[in-house]
Amino acid sequence: MTKKRRERPDLTRPVAVWRSRDLLDGEAAGSLTVILRTRGCRWRRCAICGYPSEGAPASAEDLTVQFRAATRDLSSEDRVVKIYTSGSFLDPEEVPESVRGRIIDALAAAGVEKLVFESRPEYITRELVEASAAEIRTEVAIGLESSSDIVREHSIGKGFTFADYKEAAEAVRRGGGSVKTYLLLKPPFLSEASAIADALRSARDATASSDVISLNLTNIQRGTPLERMWLVGDYRPPWLWSAVEVLKGVSSVPIISDPVAAGTRRGPRNCGRCDEAVAKAIREHALTQDPGVFEDLDCSCKAAWKKVLELEDLAFGSPLESDSRRL
Incomplete structure (x- = not known):
C-alpha cells in the first residue's frame, strides 16, 4: 500500500485566527488571537505538547504575510491581540527580530491596547520586553505549569527550573x-x-x-x-x-x-x-x-x-x- 504523502502546509496562512473576549483591566474586552505557523519550538521535549507537528520552515517574509492576513480586518473592538506560535515569540530563530518589530509597530499604529505573546524563559530579556513595551502594553506568557x-x-x-521562571x-x-x-x-x-x-x-x-x-x-x-x-x-x-x-x-x-x-x-x-x-x-x-x-x-x-x-x-x-x- 502506498503511504499517503503529507500535504505541505500553506506558509502564507496562519494556523488559526479567532475572536473572543479577554480580561482587560478588570473588565471583558474584545480580543483577537493569531497563531502563526513558524518553525516551532526548539525544545520539543514536553510530554504533553503536540505543537511540534505544526512546525514548518516559514521565512521572515512568510511570517509577515501571515500576520497581515490575520489582521486584515482588525477593528477598534480588538483591544487585545494575542500573537502565539508553536513555541516562543522571542526566539529569534522562530520569529526573526525584524518580523517582531513589524508586528509590534503595526499593532501600536492600529491602536491596539495590549499585546500578549508567549516565550520560554531562556529567550526573555529585559531589553526585548522593553522594546515592545515602549510601543504597546505588553504581556509575556510563560509556561511554568x-x-x-x-x-x-x-x-x-519542560527543561527549566522554577528559579529560571522567576528570573525571566x-x-x-x-x-x-x-x-x-x-x-x-x-x-x-x-x-x-x-x-x-x-x-x-x-x-x-x-x-x-x-x-x-x-x-x-x-x-x-x-x-x-x-x-x-x-x-x-x-x-x-x-x-x-x-x-x-x-x-x-x-x-x-x-x-x-x-x-x-x-x-x-x-x-x-x-x-x-x-x-x-x-x-x-x-x-x-x-x-x-x-x-x-x-x-x-x-x-x-x-x-x-x-x-x-x-x-x-x-x-x-x-x-x-x-x-x-x-x-
Missing part, C-alpha cells in the same frame, strides 16, 4: 511588561487530588511573579507520550470539578481558564451531562473573577468526583472513572 521542579521535569519535561518574570517586569503564568492542571503521573494540590500550591508560589495566572486543563494532543498513556488507560484528563476547585481556591491574583476540548474524550470532563454548564461557568469566571458563578452548579457526578479524590491514590495512581467505561 508547576512550581515543583520534580513535577515540571519528570512529569512534563523579573526581567519582564524590569522591561515594563506584565507576566501571565500558565499552570497545568493534572500533569501526567499525578492523581486527581494531588493535581489539585499541585495547582493550588503552584498558584501560591507564582503569585509574587504573576500579574495573571492562566489555568490550563490538560487535553490529549496527538503524537505525544501523554496520548500513549491515555490510549492504554493510564491517564484520564482532569475533571472539570477539579478546575472549579482550583479557581475557587485562588484569590491573591486574577486567575483565568479556558477549558479547551471540554466534554470530549480527549479533554477535561465530568459525566457528560453537566460538562457544558460547568465549562460555561469556568469561562464566565475568567471574565468576571466572580466565584459566585460556581454556586449553583451541581450534578450527581460530583459525588463520584469526590470519591475519586479519596480513593485514586489507593489504586496505585491509576485514573479512576465514574464507571467501568472510559468516558
Whole structure:
C-alpha cells in the first residue's frame, strides 16, 4: 500500500485566527488571537505538547504575510491581540527580530491596547520586553505549569527550573511588561487530588511573579507520550470539578481558564451531562473573577468526583472513572 504523502502546509496562512473576549483591566474586552505557523519550538521535549507537528520552515517574509492576513480586518473592538506560535515569540530563530518589530509597530499604529505573546524563559530579556513595551502594553506568557521542579521535569519535561521562571518574570517586569503564568492542571503521573494540590500550591508560589495566572486543563494532543498513556488507560484528563476547585481556591491574583476540548474524550470532563454548564461557568469566571458563578452548579457526578479524590491514590495512581467505561 502506498503511504499517503503529507500535504505541505500553506506558509502564507496562519494556523488559526479567532475572536473572543479577554480580561482587560478588570473588565471583558474584545480580543483577537493569531497563531502563526513558524518553525516551532526548539525544545520539543514536553510530554504533553503536540505543537511540534505544526512546525514548518516559514521565512521572515512568510511570517509577515501571515500576520497581515490575520489582521486584515482588525477593528477598534480588538483591544487585545494575542500573537502565539508553536513555541516562543522571542526566539529569534522562530520569529526573526525584524518580523517582531513589524508586528509590534503595526499593532501600536492600529491602536491596539495590549499585546500578549508567549516565550520560554531562556529567550526573555529585559531589553526585548522593553522594546515592545515602549510601543504597546505588553504581556509575556510563560509556561511554568508547576512550581515543583520534580513535577515540571519528570512529569512534563519542560527543561527549566522554577528559579529560571522567576528570573525571566523579573526581567519582564524590569522591561515594563506584565507576566501571565500558565499552570497545568493534572500533569501526567499525578492523581486527581494531588493535581489539585499541585495547582493550588503552584498558584501560591507564582503569585509574587504573576500579574495573571492562566489555568490550563490538560487535553490529549496527538503524537505525544501523554496520548500513549491515555490510549492504554493510564491517564484520564482532569475533571472539570477539579478546575472549579482550583479557581475557587485562588484569590491573591486574577486567575483565568479556558477549558479547551471540554466534554470530549480527549479533554477535561465530568459525566457528560453537566460538562457544558460547568465549562460555561469556568469561562464566565475568567471574565468576571466572580466565584459566585460556581454556586449553583451541581450534578450527581460530583459525588463520584469526590470519591475519586479519596480513593485514586489507593489504586496505585491509576485514573479512576465514574464507571467501568472510559468516558
